[in-house]
Amino acid sequence: MTFPLFDLSGLRALVTGSSQGIGFALAEGLAAHGAEVVLNGRDRAKLDAAVNQLTAAGAKVSASDFDVTDAEAVRKGVDEIETRIGPIDILVNNAGMQFRTPLEDFPVDRWEQLLKTNVSSVFYVGQAVAKHMIGRGRGKIINIASVQSELARPGIAPYTATKGAVKNLTRGMCTDWAKHGLQVNALAPGYFKTPLNQALVDSAEFSSWLEKRTPAARWGNVDELVGAAVFLSGKASSFVNGHTLYVDGGITTSL
Template sequence: MTSPDFGLTNKVALVTGASRGIGQALATGFAGAGAKVICASSREGGCADTVSKITDAGGEATELFADLSDVTAVQALAEKAKGVYGEVNVLVNNGGTIYRSPAVEFPLEQWQHSLQVNLDATFILCQQIGKDMVARQQGKIINIASMLSYSGGITVPAYTASKHAVAGLTKALANECGQHNVQVNAIAPGYIRTDNTQALQDDPERSSEILKRIPAARWGETSDLQGAAVFLASAASNYINGLVLAVDGGFLAR
């Protein structure tokens, strides 16, 4: 009798937005499962804390940086990442940004910036890292979607548009890459305690509305996402492709 393989020993994972929050939790989760982790952030030294957490626990990690709104920098990040440990087996597109403003007042430059960071960078990294996965006939891509991949949200039109697009891109890439033994999936975090949701946490009315709709009756912690990410990065998920997996405490079930 065989058991599912959830291990990541000898695998290399690239995680963007790994300086804190969800990205840091995913990076440390992968390291705990045995992976070597390339932690990327928007500024030099941004992932020092994450790398320290991994190495202090006996894991192996390094850091890179790139402005995800800069196409050239994103392309360079992909090339640098492939050179760190020789290949990238797991790509996690977690780096992102959010800007809040009523739609009728939303600055065009913030719209463009949000799409560049949340969508364009995701596609470029999928393309540049993914082509090597296709050539090797093995790889895992995990995009970070959102509850706003399903609904419209309030005062976050660019973020919502980008996260709907990330969900669609995930499915489109899964359709092309599946035949090459490359699985492309997404995780849609629920309402998780991070910097991005601080404004909602601090709003008593909105926070109460959100909690009433979560069967788990609590905000999620970044550690709640680790299991799903390790699963989608491991051989245990080899027949799962094009899935947007909600890790939301049951929010979507209400």
Template sequence: MSHALFDLTGRIALVTGSSRGIGRAVATGLAEAGATVVLNGRNSERLSSTAAELRSRVGADRVRTSAFDVTDPSAVDEAVGAVESEIGPLDILVNNAGFQHRQPMLELAPQDWDAVLRTDLTSAFLVGRSVASRMVARRRGKIVNICSVQTALARPSIAPYAAAKAGLAGLTRAMCAEWAGYDIQVNGLAPGYVETELTAPLVADEAFTGWITGRTPAGRWGRIEDLVGPAVWLAGSGSDFVNGQVIFVDGGMTAVV
């Protein structure tokens, strides 16, 4: 039997960008802890496939989908309203949607910079504000923003991603400052270098993997499963007095030089 502080039974969670990778793992963890999860993505086929697999594990009644563009303000408000009307009030929001664009800054087109900032940072503002407007009225809620080791560190060729993730930490603190008084906890979860479909080429690069394992005290790449426990904690009652923090799950990378 799970401890009550980590039991999400009866709660409803929306996880953006949850058809694969970290978002999918977090959504699965929340569902296995008892929550009803609403999966989000723009690829309807992939979203349906993920939902079918998760339903086979936790039951059809606790997995729903909502396909909408997290960067479109009107689409966000419409989708959040529909979720609350058709499924129920959202207790948990995980802002996970994002992508990477690798290119040296001197070669980076402004539109590519804008695309990363819009998806990785502005979407969290849009979805977070829409969901929080309802949480404020109910005086309760949990928001988890998926940050990154790049929230604190930078590498060549990923300037827009590093800027977006650093901005997301600031947004997390700003959300805390404005909404904590309504018993809403807003925190960031910052993965280190994690093996996913998107990072597979980097994992396969022996030189890069050697650098990662040498730079990380734990001596390995992260696994998406490493993020589930911290996500469930931040989404549950065990973190009720944790607010405005960014929790690094990086094998110690940001703790050493």
């Protein structure tokens, strides 16, 4: 049985930062719903391992290892995918990083690195892909935001600033590009078990706090993001634009 509103067959998705964690889970999920996926990252060995894992599961997958924080590398990388592999129908801007330290001690170089990785990459890749999508009159862009688009915690103020920017950049992309047939939305995960969060997962104190703070009373598993990503990638979301979809166990709804 097929469900056309959620069928991604014949579509191609580029997922940045997808050799592990949330990016890999989203690529795997999109592939399971019929999409061809292009994985992106800077570590070729990790990318090749991810490609082999998805290929073994029956997915149609390839890799492109351009640096999403380098505007010229992005332009060349996206153009190369469009020429060598085919049109990008779905873009998932997932590449991101975290650094935790008290704000008064936050290193300037880390601040600038966070901005480049979490915000500039969304602009660079989004713009490069949109230029192709606009010519075709269709396309889906999903920017990975966070509960920190709405909430703050000690030690991550710059990260919070970047994820707030992603939410508003998503709105701006929608405002400019919806008239060209693009749907641009953000997917905002709560606290998920990923390599990025491993130190927090391993902290009994933090995990206890999180379970009490989250209405669902647990960490999220990365496969629980797939349904939202498939929804935002397919026909089911044809009139959803500029929206931020929180997948967070209810943490943004409760004090």
